[in-house]
Each structure stands twice: as C-alpha cells, then as structure tokens.
Amino acid sequence: MKPDRLNAFTDGVIAIIITIMVLEIRVPAAGNLEAVKPVLPILGAYALSFVNVGIFWSNHHHMLQSVRRVNGAVLWANLFLLFSLSLVPFVIRWIDEAGVTAWPVATYGAVLVMAAIGYLLLERALIAAEGEESKVRDAVGSRLKEWVSFAGYVVGFAAAFLVSPYVSVALYVAVAVTWLIPDRRFERPRDLQR
Numbered sequence: 616m617k618p619d620r621l622n623a624f625t626d627g628v629i630a631i632i633i634t635i636m637v638l639e640i641r642v643p644a645a646g647n648l649e650a651v652k653p654v655l656p657i658l659g660a661y662a663l664s665f666v667n668v669g670i671f672w673s674n675h676h677h678m679l680q681s682v683r684r685v686n687g688a689v690l691w692a693n694l695f696l697l698f699s700l701s702l703v704p705f706v707i708r709w710i711d712e713a714g715v716t717a718w719p720v721a722t723y724g725a726v727l728v729m730a731a732i733g734y735l736l737l738e739r740a741l742i743a744a745e746g747e748e749s750k751v752r753d754a755v756g757s758r759l760k761e762w763v764s765f766a767g768y769v770v771g772f773a774a775a776f777l778v779s780p781y782v783s784v785a786l787y788v789a790v791a792v793t794w795l796i797p798d799r800r801f802e803r804p805r806d807l808q809r
Contacts, residue, residue: 681750696733724772
C-alpha cells in the first residue's frame, strides 16, 4: 500500500472524530451569555481535545511525508492510534455528564497514553518497514519530548485521584502547549538529520 492511501484514510477518520466531538456539545436553550456558563466545561474539554487530536494528526502527517513503504504492521499500528483517538469523543461526553471529576479526567489521560503508545508503535513499524533507508529512523532522535509527554499523561492520570482532576487538566494542557509547534524533524533534509 502506498503511504498516500494511509494518510487519506487517517485524515478521514480524524475528521469524523473531530465532527463527533463538536456534535457532543449541547447548544444552550436560552439566548444569553448566562446560558453558556453550564456548557463552559465541555467547551474547554472540546478545545483541549481538538488541539490534542490536531497535534497527533499534524505529527502523523509530517511523519508520513517521509515514508515510501507501508506494510501490515504499519496499518495495524495506525489503526491502534486511530482507535485511541476515536475514544476522545466518548471521554469528553463523560466529562460533560459527570463534570471535572476523577474518573472521567483520568480516563482522558488514559486515552492520551494509549494514543501516545499508538504513535510510538506506528513510528517503530514505519522504521521496520523501511529498514536502513528509513527517514523516520533518521529523524526521530532521542524522543525526549515524546517521553516527557507520556510521563505528563501518566502523572495526570494519577493526579486525578491523588491530587485533583484540575491538576490533571493542567498537566494535559501543559503537554499540549509543548506540541503546538509541529514536529519539524521530518521536514529537514535527510543529510541534516544525521
């Protein structure tokens, strides 16, 4: 399979995920600003989720731009990443229903952990599929940012129970902010990546 088909499939699934997320937001019944107050938590969850899904999509897009070969392992790793991201609308709906409480907020962190694992598995599958010619291998480097993000998600998960769900949300926001600048490692010419 050509990487373009995988990219197009991923784009479609991500577009559906984002659409489902926005459809989960209830429209206020009244036509005043006071009516918006009850939906502010879900609007915040939606905004954070939109940014997080966008970060995974953006980095996925950049990574696949350097790939020439896709195999079955890549397809399954990509599907695991998409499965993880497809759980985001469920979790933000739970946050809407239950409020910013321990279980829904921790589950949001668990979904981010799963997505991070999915991205790492995809990265490794792409490297294995291309072998010595892998531009992905040349580009990934130390993965420090990925591991710090993963740790932030795990700590956020635990903090929801041990400290406060709001601390967890702050950690999830902090990780997202670090990724607002897209992963440019895949945009550099190959000879500069060594």
